[in-house]
Amino acid sequence: MSYLEYTVKSVPTGPRKVLYLNWPLILLLSAVAGVGFMMLYSVAGGGFSPWAEPQIKRFVMGLGLMMVVALIPIWFWRSISSGAYLGTILLLVLVEVMGSVGMGAQRWIDLGFMRLQPSELMKITLVMALAAYYDWLSPDRVSRPLWVLLPVLAILLPTALVLRQPDLGTSLLLIMGGAMVMFMAGVHWGYFAAVTTLGVGLITAVFQSRGTTWQLLKDYQYRRIDTFLDPASDPLGAGYHITQSKIALGSGGWTGRGFMQGTQSRLNFLPEKHTDFIFTTLAEEFGFLGGISLLGLYALIIVFSITAALVNRDRFSSLLILGIAATFFLFFAVNMSMVMGLAPVVGVPLPLVSYGGSAMLVLMVAFGLIQSAHVHRPR
Amino acid sequence: MKRPKVDSSEFQAKVSRRALLLGGVQLGxxxxxxxxxxxxxxxxxxxxxxxxxxxxxxxxLIPPARGEIFDRNGITLARNQPSYRINIVREDAGDIDDVVHRLSSLVTLEDEDITRALAEMKRSAPFLPVTFADHVSWEEVSRVAVNAPALPGVTPEVGLSRQYPMGKDFAHVVGYVGPVSDYDLSKIENPDPLLRIPRFQIGKVGIEAKHEAELRGSAGTKRVEVNSVGRVMRELDRQEGLQGQDLQLTIDQKLQSYIQARLGEESAAAIVMDCQNGDLLAVCSAPTFDPNQFVTGISVANYQELTDNKYRPLAAKSVQGTYPPGSTFKMITALAALEDGLISSEDTVWCPGHLEVSDRKFHCWKRAGHGHMNLNKALRESCDVYFYELALELGIDRISAMSEKLGLGHRHDLPLSGIASGLNPTREWKEQVRGQNWVPGDTVNVSIGQGFVLASPLQLAVMTARLASGKSLDPRVVKSVNGVETPRVDAPSLGLNENNLRQVRRAMFDVSNNRRGTAYGSRIIDDAARLAGKTGTSQVRNITAAERAAGVTRNEDLPWERRDHALFVNFAPMEDPKIAVAVVVEHGGGGSKAAAPIARDITLQALFDGDPPLEAYPSRDRRKIKEQQDRLRVLMPDRDGNRGDART
Structure with missing residues (x-):
């Protein structure tokens, strides 16, 4: 069903929209963000500065932004999808050019009040563009090679740009997120099977190319893979992150050391304790129960999102919601796998918990889109 | 945009299916x-x-406070006193060169130390203090404290450092401590982790070294929480260590200090032993040195001066030095003969001034001869020929057996460094070491304490104490450890005939109380303190026939190194002996002239526990003794170790 096929009159208007928001989802997001504030407070040694306070401000700002996005009709967002996608590509090119002009590996644009990472924005605009594409595309053409190639290119273009920054984590997230949207849009199984085969081939190539002149990854990325495979080999060098992270996690036990009692993270044994590795602080201070609770909150967010997608009969809306949920899932799944030593350290933050402006605001906008789709769904 | 008609329900169903599938995978x-x-x-x-x-x-680790050392009366010989050092913390200092420059105007800093400290600072973490000056005086620390605002990152630190208030008087007994060296560590099988603390001090020589285990104590530990770069965040708990155990010595500080002052710069050694229980009351060696300078680190020039000194101040001659005992050995030969029944005290020997043994002429010190000699006369006038005759009949076996009984050749077990065992020669010894047969001439030499026999002043004192008591006394220098008296058994009897011992003691008494005795000049006239002794003059060279003919025998005409050693041993008082004394003056000339007066002063000082009344001396010596007492009193430290004008 498409918006042209139902009467817009059944959609709530004006301030009444607020009543039709997916409030459980908002509460869940706030709960996760609250966990984040607590942990940032703790890693700062029991202080709102330097991390918890800005994070709270940003979350409040993000909440406002989410409301604004939510109250704007979803068809407006659909109409600007392709524009947003192209705009983000432009921004990515811009930081690339600025970076090469002499500011080092800069991945952000300074907006004055915050630093915007186009690569973060890309995760959402890519999903929007793909959702809009499949909304537009006739379902019987979805699996035709030419119509498959188009979204694949749309995914690979930003991926290539992000990989050049270089940001392996975000690149992987873009590919996987895009692929998930394509999968849910109904693209034939065969393509995914083929790509998986190709991927295995590529990984082989990546390893084979190591040390040669056409080496595909940076040396540090290879080293990360090495230490992922055997972190014990270099506990104070490259494997330090993973080893220390596992120590902090493991020492939490069932119930943890208690709030503010985490020793490993507060004593600086943990690198990036306030960003990518914040989960270890939670797991150390609140133990297995704390960790599993956060995982439960995340799972509920996924469940509520998928439910919202399923009840939404608008094609764009449901694909957008599913795509955003999938991206959100990838975020925390990769981050947690990383800190638990199941995946290489690729630099993916824990969504809504890790300290960081861009990721937080982009995620809140994304959930604003989910809300907008929910409020303005066909009834 | 034209929107095609789609079969929305079929598409929607597919999306739902796949969404559920993917959702399932995600939840999985x-x-x-x-x-x-x-x-x-x-x-x-x-x-x-x-x-x-x-x-x-x-x-x-928390270093324990080292145990203190006291004399028998509780006077402190070794203690710990606060020692200040100046540290700089790099991260607080800002411009380090500037701070060091300002610091050097307040505290004397050696260029060498600054270079070392700056290098250390480069290596270590920025929050770790680095020592720039050690053993800084309180005045300097105060100056730094007052100027603290201008010296960011500069912190004075208090530690404990060893100090010897009696200074040079106990250098050879107490010894000294010093920082642990790599060599020290290499000698220890499984070193205490304490030893790895920078600047930790351990005993290097003397009692400090030998009683290291008791004195050191055991380290306390504190568990501290550190962050990844080692900065201490907080202390979790601490377990106090065990302080080192205090030692009390048998030495009497006042007597020891007196003797050191009396010996002065002479190259000499003296021992005073309690001849009732074996306690060593004084163990002296001169010249000596200040052990405190070894604690703070002695300069190369000062050390060079000590090693170059021909009087060997670093050697503890009282226990390490061995000398031919000379005539002080004659009591042993006499006792051996008496015990054997070879002679009675009245048997006489004719002394013509020399004795020929297997074509070799052995001279008596008195060229003209002593004439008829019995035991008493032979000892008091120290006739050599009398003992030559005894030796020829006794043989070395019986002499060395008696010598062993009296402790010669025995390495006394004392916690002092480098205790010498001396040499009590036997037939077996000569065969093994020299590969030669024992000849009668050797016995003749040994009988008057020359030839192979060697004894340390300690051994001579023990010998004298055993003669005086008739008991097999062993010396003891540590009275108690941590207040617990060192256990000791009653010394067993020597198993000698008391009558024979009395004969020898009587002769020793005559040495200094009979007008013809060799030490009559060093007699004591106080009846309660009369001493019984024996002089000894031991040759360190062979007098050639040519020299004898030329008549160059006067010690004063020889270079110092070739002069005779002067010895004197005695016990006192004659009735109920309390102390035994042994004095050796290296290359001092004759025993009666160089050693006996010192022994007399020491004996009186010990018996009167301080300066004796002048009446104890023969009247002609009194003026000289008075001057000497006044002179030495100033040189001696008071209870707190102050000397000269600083005395209280």
Whole structure:
């Protein structure tokens, strides 16, 4: 069903929209963000500065932004999808050019009040563009090679740009997120099977190319893979992150050391304790129960999102919601796998918990889109 | 934009199916994450918790306070006193060169130390203090404290350092401590981790070294939480260590200090031993040195001066030096003969001034001869020929057996450095070491304490104490450890005939109380303190026939190194002996002239526990003795170790 096929009159208007928001989802997001504030407070040694306070401000700002996005009709967002996608590509090119002009590996644009990472924005605009594409595309053409190639290119273009920054984590997230949207849009199984085969081939190539002149990854990325495979080999060098992270996690036990009692993270044994590795602080201070609770909150967010997608009969809306949920899932799944030593350290933050402006605001906008789709769904 | 008609329900169903599938996969993966979390946090929790503790907890050692050392009357001989050092913390200092420059205007800093400290600072973490000046005086510390605002990062630190208030008087007994060297560590099988603390002091020589185990104590530990770069965040708990145990010596500080002052710069040694229980009351060696300069680190020039000194101040001659005992050995030969029944005290020997033994002429010190000699006369006039005759009939075996009974050749077990065992020669010894047969001439030499026989002043004192008591006394220098008296058994009897011993003691009494005795000049006229002794003059060279013919025998005409050693041993008082004394003056000339007066002064000082009344001396010596007492009093330290004008 498409918006042209139902009467817009059944959609709530004006301030009444607020009543039709997916409030459980908002509460869940706030709960996760609250966990984040607590942990940032703790890693700062029991202080709102330097991390918890800005994070709270940003979350409040993000909440406002989410409301604004939510109250704007979803068809407006659909109409600007392709524009947003192209705009983000432009921004990515811009930081690339600025970076090469002499500011080092800069991945952000300074907006004055915050630093915007186009690569973060890309995760959402890519999903929007793909959702809009499949909304537009006739379902019987979805699996035709030419119509498959188009979204694949749309995914690979930003991926290539992000990989050049270089940001392996975000690149992987873009590919996987895009692929998930394509999968849910109904693209034939065969393509995914083929790509998986190709991927295995590529990984082989990546390893084979190591040390040669056409080496595909940076040396540090290879080293990360090495230490992922055997972190014990270099506990104070490259494997330090993973080893220390596992120590902090493991020492939490069932119930943890208690709030503010985490020793490993507060004593600086943990690198990036306030960003990518914040989960270890939670797991150390609140133990297995704390960790599993956060995982439960995340799972509920996924469940509520998928439910919202399923009840939404608008094609764009449901694909957008599913795509955003999938991206959100990838975020925390990769981050947690990383800190638990199941995946290489690729630099993916824990969504809504890790300290960081861009990721937080982009995620809140994304959930604003989910809300907008929910409020303005066909009834 | 034209929107085609689509079969929306079929498409929607497909999206729903795939969404549910993917959602399922996602939830499945989350389940996997949960399982992994469980594996790390529940199943392997113990292992990781242990690793975490190792990560954050650092065990620091708290050095124990070293045990103190006291004399028999509780006067402090070695103590710990606060020692100040100036540290700089790099991260607080800002411009380090500037701070060091300002600091050097307040505190004397050696260029060498600054270079070393700056190098150390480069290597270590910025928050760790680095020592720039050690053993800084309180005045300098105060100056630094007053100027603290201008000296960011500069902190004075208080530690404990060893100090010897009696200074040079106990250098050879108490010894000294010093920083642990790599050589020290290499000698120890499994070194105490304490020894690895920078600037930790351990005993290097003397009692400080030999009683290291008791004095050191055991380290306390404090567990501190550190962060990843080692900065201490807080102290978790501490376990106090065990302070080192205090030692009390048998030495009497006042007597020891008197003797050191009396010996002065002479190259000499003296021992005073309690001849009722074996306690050593004084163990002196001169010249001596200030052990305190070894604690703070002696300069190369000062050390050079000590090693170059021909009087060997670093050697503890009282226990390390061995000398031919000379005539002080004659009591042994006499006793051996008496015990054997070879002679009675009245048997006489004719002394013509020399004796020929296997074509070799052995001279008596008195060229003209002593004439008829019995035991008493032979000892008091120290006739050599009398003992030559005894030796020829006794043979070396019986002499060395008696000599062993009286402790010669025995390495007395005392906690002092480098105790010499001397030499009590036997037939077996000569065969093994020299590869030669024992000849009668050797026995003749030994009978008057020349030839192979060697004894340390300690051994001579023990010998004298055993003669005086008739008991097999062993010396003791540590009275108690941590207040617990060192256990000792009653010395067993020597098993000698008391009558024979009395004969020898009587002769020794005559040495200094009979007008013809060799030490009559050093007699004591106080009846309660009369001493019985024996002089000894031991040759350190062979007098050639040519020299004898030329008549160059006067010691004063010889270079110092070739002069005779002067010895004197005595016990006192004659009735109920309390102390035994042995004095050796290296290359001092004759025993009666160089050693006996010193022994008399020491004996009186010991018996009167301080300056004796002048009436104890023969009247002609009194004026000289008075002057000497006044002179020495100033040189001696008071109870707190102050000397000269600083005395209280």
């Amino acid at each position: 993966f989350m389940g996997l994450l949960g399982l992994r979390m469980r594996q790390l946090q529940v199943e392997q929790a113990d292992q990781y918790r242990l690793l975490a503790e190792e990560n954050r907890i650092n065990i620091r």
